[in-house]
Amino acid sequence: MLRTSRHSPTPSRRAPLRTLAAAAALLSLAFTCAALPHSGAAAAAPRAADDMQSAAPRSPQVPAGVTAGVAVFDRQTGAFTEQFNATATFRSASVVKLLLALDFLWNLSPGSIADADRARLDAMLSSSQDDAANHYWSTYGGPAIVDRMITRLGLADTAPPPAGYEGYWGYTAISARDTVKIYRHILETAPADVRDFIMQRLRQSTRCASDSFDQHFGIAAAFNRPWAVKQGWSGNYAKGTCGPGSSTSARTQVDSVPAREAAGVDLSRPALHTTGTVGAGDRSIVAVLTLHPDGTSYGKAYTDLGRLTRSLNVPGGTAPTGKWYGTWGSDVAVRKDPALGDNLLTRLPAGVEVLVGCQKKGQVVSVPPYTNDWWAYLPQYGGYVTNIYISHPDNQLPDVPLCTEQR
DSSP, X not given: OOOOOSOOOOOOOOOOOOOOTTHHHHHHHHOOOSOOOXXXXXXXXXXXXXXXXXXXXXSSOOOTTOEEEEEEEETTTTEEEEEESTTOEEEOGGGGHHXXXXXXXXXXXXXXXXXXXXXXXXXXXXXXXXHHHHHHHHHTTTHHHHHHHHHHHTOXXXXXXXXXXXXXXXXXXXXXXXXXHHHHIIIIISOHHHHHHHHHHHHTOOSBOTXXXXXXXXXXXXSOSSEEEEEEEESOBOOOOOSSSOSOOOOBOOSOOSSSEETTEEOSSOEEEEEEEESGGGOEEEEEEEEOOTTOOHHHHHHHHHHHHHTSOOXXXXXXXXXXXXXXXXXXXXXXXXXOSSOEEEEOOTTOOEEEOEEEEEEEEEETTEEEEEEXXXXXXXXXXXXXXXXXXXXXXXXXXXXXXXX
């Protein structure tokens, strides 16, 4: 099979506000929760953006247990502002889709391609569709695509998938340094129409990927627009929960892993990568490639990658306004309004850290033993979650302003 999988706590007591007569029915409309938190863990929340393992701030700040390769290149000065294990190789997951697109367009103008290819490239670059990648990989030579692009771009650390796994495009080896080279080629060397075609689709990255995973982590969460991203994920992550539908999408997992490493590249541990550009004129190119301990959930990897990305020196990048908090529970709903009903926007990855912009009172929600009528507004999602699922012991978050604008 050609498809490679990718991209491959506990709050303290809350004072009840009032008893709801139909708490059970209300709960079923609100959230599906895997388990209530264990006592005492929320005392460590909230988690701030600079709440890292090391007491002495450093850059980059790599969370405990995470293996990372980082490169940040300032195109205005022509210099790197960050390099951390920049030559270390990781399995690319969907970051290789940049090479698939470049190879297909190498001798073609985007204006001349067939409608079917335009649709495939749209989906592959903006919503990371695997079926499109499978098509280009199987049609145009698989590993030979990687070999061609290594020669064309002068990539030093990139390699095709290991022997026996030639069909798995996500097993392509790549480094943060080579990822910067790929983006520099797109922005500075590729024909203008190819540059604009690819970058426009990366700027239009959808929050929900084609496989229902939330792909607005890392760069997309750490910085205000303008940004453009191509993300990657690969591992034994449980399921995607992104979108207004119920969380019923299939697991994403490595289809077959013969050993922990092949040709020096880890094929097993959960991977999560964020790559792209940040700032006006695509000033900074950012590549953060990460591996996480076995068993790490998508929400935990998402959170750790976010903390690492926020610690970087990225010229031209501006941080969004708000306060970062942990969450608990599974399939936590983000809603258009601070109330239950037919207003579901998406569901959060379990345990993910979110940016809270403001809070307001809304419908009373009961998740025994908790009852709360405060809701947190998440500006990056454009919606609200009940404060019950924010990892803080108080019903009203003490350091978050009230929502004063109509949202």
